[in-house]
Amino acid sequence: xxxxxxxxxxxxxxxxxxxxxxxxxxxxxxxxxxxxxxxxxxxxxxxxxxxxxxxxxxxxxxxxxxxxxxxxxxxxxxxxxxxxxxxxxxxxxxxxxxxxxxxxxxxxxxxxxxxxxxxxxxxxxxxxxxxxxxxxxxxxxxxxxxxxxxxxxxxxxxxxxxxxxxxxxxxxxxxxxxxxxxxxxxxxxxxxxxxxxxxxxxxxxxxxxxxxxxxxxxxxxxxxxxxxxxxxxxxxxxxxxxxxxxxxxxxxxxxxxxxxxxxxxxxxxxxxxxxxxxxxxxxxxxxxxxxxxxxxxxxxxxxxxxxxxxxxxxxxxxxxxxxxxxx
Amino acid sequence: xxxxxxxxxxxxxxxxxxxxxxxxxxxxxxxxxxxxxxxxxxxxxxxxxxxxxxxxxxxxxxxxxxxxxxxxxxxxxxxxxxxxxxxxxxxxxxxxxxxxxxxxxxxxxxxxxxxxxxxxxxxxxxxxxxxxxxxxxxxxxxxxxxxxxxxxxxxxxxxxxxxxxxxxxxxxxxxxxxxxxxxxxxxxxxxxxxxxxxxxxxxxxxxxxxxxxxxxxxxxxxxxxxxxxxxxxxxxxxxxxxxxxxxxxxxxxxxxxxxxxxxxxxxxxxxxxxxxxxxxxxxxxxxxxxxxxxxxxxxxxxxxxxxxxxxxxxxxxxxxxxxxxxxxxxxxxxxxx
Numbered sequence: 001x002x003x004x005x006x007x008x009x010x011x012x013x014x015x016x017x018x019x020x021x022x023x024x025x026x027x028x029x030x031x032x033x034x035x036x037x038x039x040x041x042x043x044x045x046x047x048x049x050x051x052x053x054x055x056x057x058x059x060x061x062x063x064x065x066x067x068x069x070x071x072x073x074x075x076x077x078x079x080x081x082x083x084x085x086x087x088x089x090x091x092x093x094x095x096x097x098x099x100x101x102x103x104x105x106x107x108x109x110x111x112x113x114x115x116x117x118x119x120x121x122x123x124x125x126x127x128x129x130x131x132x133x134x135x136x137x138x139x140x141x142x143x144x145x146x147x148x149x150x151x152x153x154x155x156x157x158x159x160x161x162x163x164x165x166x167x168x169x170x171x172x173x174x175x176x177x178x179x180x181x182x183x184x185x186x187x188x189x190x191x192x193x194x195x196x197x198x199x200x201x202x203x204x205x206x207x208x209x210x211x212x213x214x215x216x217x218x219x220x221x222x223x224x225x226x227x228x229x230x231x232x233x234x235x236x237x238x239x240x241x242x243x244x245x246x247x248x249x250x251x252x253x254x255x256x257x258x259x260x261x262x263x264x265x266x267x268x269x270x271x272x273x274x275x276x277x278x279x280x281x282x283x284x285x286x287x288x289x290x291x292x293x294x295x296x297x298x299x300x301x302x303x304x305x306x307x308x309x310x311x312x313x314x315x316x317x318x319x320x321x322x323x324x325x326x327x
Numbered sequence: 328x329x330x331x332x333x334x335x336x337x338x339x340x341x342x343x344x345x346x347x348x349x350x351x352x353x354x355x356x357x358x359x360x361x362x363x364x365x366x367x368x369x370x371x372x373x374x375x376x377x378x379x380x381x382x383x384x385x386x387x388x389x390x391x392x393x394x395x396x397x398x399x400x401x402x403x404x405x406x407x408x409x410x411x412x413x414x415x416x417x418x419x420x421x422x423x424x425x426x427x428x429x430x431x432x433x434x435x436x437x438x439x440x441x442x443x444x445x446x447x448x449x450x451x452x453x454x455x456x457x458x459x460x461x462x463x464x465x466x467x468x469x470x471x472x473x474x475x476x477x478x479x480x481x482x483x484x485x486x487x488x489x490x491x492x493x494x495x496x497x498x499x500x501x502x503x504x505x506x507x508x509x510x511x512x513x514x515x516x517x518x519x520x521x522x523x524x525x526x527x528x529x530x531x532x533x534x535x536x537x538x539x540x541x542x543x544x545x546x547x548x549x550x551x552x553x554x555x556x557x558x559x560x561x562x563x564x565x566x567x568x569x570x571x572x573x574x575x576x577x578x579x580x581x582x583x584x585x586x587x588x589x590x591x592x593x594x595x596x597x598x599x600x601x602x603x604x605x606x607x608x609x610x611x612x613x614x615x616x617x618x619x620x621x622x623x624x625x626x627x628x629x630x631x632x633x634x635x636x637x638x639x640x641x642x643x644x645x646x647x648x649x650x651x652x653x654x655x656x657x658x659x660x661x662x663x664x
Contacts, residue, residue, distance in 0.1 A: 126606065127582030258457070260461055265571050
C-alpha cells in the first residue's frame, strides 16, 4: 500500500468543512495533518471535534501537507489559496470562487501556478451525469429552457455576516446551477436579469431572496431560484432541482429526492438521504488527480465562469438592467 | 487481482442488466452468453465487447473454461440450470426466485453443497439503498419494536418478450415473481415468519395479490402486488412502531425523471459508458457474489434465504387457493430486529 497523502486544511469555517473532514478522516489513503483557521475559536472547536493538530499560522500548517483543502468562509478563500499556490500545493477550494470579480480573477491567476480544483460536487451525482449524457446524446431533442432552483432555509452563522459571506443567496446558491448549465449544455451566459431582496429574514444585511433569468449562447434560456426561502425545519428544505424542456421530452433532476422519511411520534418528518454520496465522489476524484498529478477535475476556470453569473446577477438586481456576463 | 471467467445464461431483460454490471467489473471476464432467445440489448452489448453468443448451453457450461455462471432465465428453468452448473463445478449466481418451487430450490442448494460450489441468489432489494437504510434503522431500534410493515410493488402487465411471466405455471404470477422480493426483505428486516394469509382474485389470475405475514417477534407485515398499474413499475415500503414511522416511495424518490411524448420512445442515453450508478444495487449484488467466489465474505443473501423466500411465496399461493391462513415453519434469520 502506498503512503497516505498528507493533507493540510486551511480554513474550516465553511458549513461544508465538517462533512468533508469526516469523509477525509475515514479514508485510508489520506492523513489530515493539520488545520488552520483565521478564527481561533472555530479552529479550536474543529480541532477538538476531529482530533487533528491545529496551527496558529497557515504557513506552518500547509508546510506539513502535500495538498491543501481550503474550506473557509468565502471572503477568506483568496488569501489561503494564494498561500497554498505560493507553496506549490495542489488545492481544492470550496465554492464560490471569490466574492468579487477582483477576488475571482486573483484565484484564477493562482490556478495558473498550481492545480486548483473547486468543490462543485453536483457534477459527481450519477443522476446529473445521466442528464448530461441524455443532453449530449440529444435524447431530449434541443433543450429550449431550464427551470432550476437551489433553495434552503437561512442557515444563520456567517451567512448573516457580509464580512465573511461576501454576499447573499445570489453568491452562494447560483453557482451550482450555473456550473450545471455550462457542464451539461456547454452553454455560456450572455445576458442576465435578476430581482433580489430581504424577504424571509428581516434585517439581514445580504439578500435572502432572488430570481435570476439568463440568456445563454445557442438560445437556451434559464431561470434560477437561489432563495433561502424555505421554512426552518421543513423536510427537504435544501433542494437542487433542474427541469429541462426539450423538443422531444422533458427531464427533471431532483438531487435530494432519493430518500427515506422518518416520521417521529410528534409528527415531525426527517428526510434520510439515500444513494449517491457526491461529496465523497468529488473528494475521491480530486485526491486521485493529486496523487496521479493529473489536471484538476473541476478546473478553476469553470468555477470562475459559474461565479461570474453570480456577480452579474447581483449587478443586474442592483441596477435593474440586463447585465452582460463577463467571464 | 484474480479475474474470474464468467458465463451468462439468458438473453432477456435481467440478462442485459447483469451483463452491463459484469462488463463494469474489473475482476470479471464474460466468456460467453447462451440463450435460445436474445434481446437486441444483449446481442448489441456482446457484439461490442466481442463476447460470443450461442444457443448451445453445454458449449458455455463445459466448453468455455468458466469459473462461474450467472443465471438470468425464466424462473421454471432455474433449478435445472443450477444443477447443470454445479455438475460442471461452477459457482452460481441465480436471479430470483431461486427456483419455481420450494422442493426445486432445496434440491438446488443441496446439489451445490454436494458439488462444493457456491450459490448466490439475486435478492437485489437487499441492495437498494432505501430498503437497506430502512432495515438498518429498524434493526437499530430507531422506531422501537416494529409493529407493521407494508410493502407495495406494482408494474404494467407482462408483455412481449416477458410473455412467460404471464403464465402463472411458469412464473408463479405476481406472488412468486415480484412478491418474492418483498417476502425476502420482510424476513430480513422483521425476522422469521410464523403464519401467512394471501388472497388472489379469480378475475385476473396471477396479476394482483395481497399477503399478510405474522413474524416470530410479533410484528405484522403486508404485501400488495399488482401487474395492473398503467403508470408502470414502482415500489413503496413503510415500517411503523411505537417510536415512529419509516417510509420510502420510489415514485417520489427519483433523482432523475425523464419523460417523452406519448407514443414516442422514452428518451434514453443508454447506460453503457460505465459511469452511471455509484449506487447501483444490481452491480452491488454481483460484486458481492464475485468477491465471495474469490474467497471473500458471503453476500447479504444466503442461498438458504433464497429457499425461504420461495417457500414463503409458495405458502402464499397455497393460502390464496385454500382461502385460509397457512402456518409457516421458518428458519432463523441473522441480525433481525
